[in-house]
Amino acid sequence: MRHLSLLLLFACGACGAAAPAPPAADALTLARIRAAIGAASCDADAQCRTLALGAKSCGGPEFYLAWSGDAALERELRRLAATYRGQREALNAADDTVADCRFVSDPGAVCRPGPAGASCVLRPAAGPAAGAPD
Template sequence: MKILFPALLAAVLCGACAAPVPPAAPPPSDAADTPDAAATLARIRALAAHNRCSSSSQCHSLALGAKACGGPEAYLPWSSASADGARLHALARRYQAQRVKENAGLASDCSLVGDPGAVCRAGRCQAGGAADAAQ
C-alpha cells in the first residue's frame, strides 16, 4: 500500500501535466474599435456640421480622403468657433489612411482637387473664397 499510493499520486500528477492547455483568447482586434471609412467620414461631417461663424478668420477647409494617385478627394468647410480642430484633423488623417488602404491597386483620374478655401457667409462657414484671398 505504501508503494501503491506514491505511484498513484505520481500518475495523477503526471496526467494533470499532460492535459491539453486551452488556447489563449486572441487579443482584441482593433478592427472592432476602428470604424470603416464611411463611418469615419460620417463622424467628420457631423463634427463639421456645426460651422457657425462671425468672421471668415474662423472658417477653414479640411482635406478629405485620398485619391488613388495622390491628393485629397474633396475639401470640407469647418469653423474653429464651433468645432474641435484637433479632433477633426485626427479623424481626417484616419480617413485618409483608410482611403489609401481601400484604393490600393486602383486607378484614378489623377485630377487635382483644388482647395476652395472657406468663408463666413450668413453666419456659416462655406466653401469658397480661395480666389478672393489670392487677389
C-alpha cells in the same frame, strides 16, 4: 456529374437573402467628421477653415470640407482626417482603384449667411469641384 450537382446545391444555399453589409469604415469616419463639423457657425471669414479629406490613388486629397471652430476641434478633425485618409488609401490599394488624377486645390472657406444663421462654406472652385461627394 453527381459531385457537380452537390456542389451547385451547396453553392446555391448561399444564394438566399444575405444580411445587409455593415457600413464601410470610411463612411463611418466621414460621418463622424461631418458630425464634428456640425453647422460650422461663424461670424466672419477669418473663422472659416478647410479640411482636406480622402486620398486619390495617384496622390492628393479627394475633396475639402469647410469648418469653423477652436484648436481642440482642429486636433480632432485632423486626427479623424488622418484616419479617413488611411482608410481610403487602403481601399485604393485593395481595389486597385484609379483616380482621375486631377489636382484638387484647396478652395478656401468663407462665412456666408443662411436660413439657420451664418456658416462656413467652401469658396466656389474655378476648376474641378472641391466639395465632398453627396
